[in-house]
Amino acid sequence: MKITEFIRIASASLxxxxxRTALSLxxxxxxxxSVITMVALGTGAQEQVAGQIGAMGSNLITISPGxxxxxxxxxxxxxxxxxxxxxxxxLKNVSTDIVHVAPTSETTGLAVFRGNNIRTxxxxxxxxxxxxxNHHPLLGRYIRGADVETSAKVAVLGSEVAQExxxxxxxxxxxxxxxxxxxxxxxxxxxxxxxxxxxMMADYDSRIYVxxxxxxxxxxxxxxxxxxxxxxxxxxxxxxxxxxxxxxMTRMLGDPNRFRVMSQDTxxxxxxxxxxxxxxxxxxxxxxxxLVGGIGIMNxxxxxxxxxxREIGIRKAVGAKRNHILAQFLLEAVLLSVFGGLLGLAxxxxxxxxxxxxxxxxxSISPPAVMIAIGFAAFVGLFFGxxxxxxAAIMDPVEALRYE
Numbered sequence: 001m002k003i004t005e006f007i008r009i010a011s012a013s014l015x016x017x018x019x020r021t022a023l024s025l026x027x028x029x030x031x032x033x034s035v036i037t038m039v040a041l042g043t044g045a046q047e048q049v050a051g052q053i054g055a056m057g058s059n060l061i062t063i064s065p066g067x068x069x070x071x072x073x074x075x076x077x078x079x080x081x082x083x084x085x086x087x088x089x090x091l092k093n094v095s096t097d098i099v100h101v102a103p104t105s106e107t108t109g110l111a112v113f114r115g116n117n118i119r120t121x122x123x124x125x126x127x128x129x130x131x132x133x134n135h136h137p138l139l140g141r142y143i144r145g146a147d148v149e150t151s152a153k154v155a156v157l158g159s160e161v162a163q164e165x166x167x168x169x170x171x172x173x174x175x176x177x178x179x180x181x182x183x184x185x186x187x188x189x190x191x192x193x194x195x196x197x198x199x200m201m202a203d204y205d206s207r208i209y210v211x212x213x214x215x216x217x218x219x220x221x222x223x224x225x226x227x228x229x230x231x232x233x234x235x236x237x238x239x240x241x242x243x244x245x246x247x248x249m250t251r252m253l254g255d256p257n258r259f260r261v262m263s264q265d266t267x268x269x270x271x272x273x274x275x276x277x278x279x280x281x282x283x284x285x286x287x288x289x290x291l292v293g294g295i296g297i298m299n300x301x302x303x304x305x306x307x308x309x310r311e312i313g314i315r316k317a318v319g320a321k322r323n324h325i326l327a328q329f330l331l332e333a334v335l336l337s338v339f340g341g342l343l344g345l346a347x348x349x350x351x352x353x354x355x356x357x358x359x360x361x362x363x364s365i366s367p368p369a370v371m372i373a374i375g376f377a378a379f380v381g382l383f384f385g386x387x388x389x390x391x392a393a394i395m396d397p398v399e400a401l402r403y404e
Contacts, residue, residue, distance in 0.1 A: 059237075120208055161206060175187070
């Protein structure tokens with residue numbers, strides 16, 4: 001028999017009882033839609049995180065303090081007081097592939113303007129920090145080298161801070177009071193940053209930038225900074241720069257546990273691995289619905305074989321071979337599951353984007369995920385259709401013709 005004849009007979013059989021076919025399809029539709037939706041949500045989340053990390057630049061390297069472990073009666077101490085401004089100057093000479101080095105310090109403070117106030121993050125920076133994080137002023141200017149040298153009382157506001165404190169009023173040139181602990185300082189606003197939004201755990205729009213020397217000398221009364229941000233010349237050399245920086249910091253501090261060096265690529269790899277594992281887990285859980293749908297197909301195919309016993313006997317009597325009967329019923333099972341898979345794909349596509357638009361969840365359907373889901377649906381139909389098809393193929397034609 002020709003394949004077209006097999007398909008014609010299979011289509012006629014499936015459409016002869018539309019309600020039963022629809023109920024059989026439902027399990028596959030739900031299974032495929034669940035798998036694709038879960039995988040798409042996981043893939044969308046992974047792309048969103050990768051985009052946020054990419055917004056910071058794949059050639060960004062950060063140095064943060066580690067922790068010393070207490071032993072022999074000594075208490076564990078925070079060693080954040082090992083990073084100095086002078087060490088930042090030395091870091092610039094570690095590698096010719098280092099473009100910018102920016103020491104940073106952060107604290108929480110209160111910003112007050114007339115009758116309005118807002119609690120926010122106050123970040124001490126140098127001019128290099130603007131280029132490292134790729135965040136530039138919308139109005140006015142950024143922190144300058146002269147501001148750092150003189151510990152100038154100037155500030156650059158994040159877009160959200162400017163909106164909350166000044167609304168439609170121009171903040172440039174205005175005097176702002178910032179309160180850090182029990183210390184109060186009056187600073188002049190020289191710039192407002194463009195909106196950047198939330199990137200990973202940092203909300204750049206709710207910050208106030210001041211010269212790092214002003215923050216540590218006047219606000220924190222300290223000689224030390226929290227850490228360093230380094231921009232490598234390119235993504236290709238970031239790994240080698242990271243290794244050079246680690247070697248330098250180990251020589252300076254004597255103990256590699258007293259600091260942590262991390263590149264954006266390292267963070268991206270870790271996050272991608274975590275989200276990839278979660279995506280696979282969600283897909284595996286959702287695939288259980290596909291197995292349930294496959295059991296439904298087997299059940300329906302067994303009923304179909306029982307109802308078409310006389311038809312099988314007649315076809316064998318006129319010369320149909322076992323492999324013809326086997327192929328016929330397998331084809332019906334596969335067609336049923338593949339058609340259900342296509343309907344499930346349409347349901348996942350429309351429902352996923354509706355869910356994404358309403359709830360703001362990231363959603364991304366990748367072609368490999370679609371092919372895997374449809375292929376798995378076809379495999380389910382083939383696997384669960386084997387037994388009913390085999391049962392039909394080995395049927396004795398004489399007994400089948402006697403069947404009432």
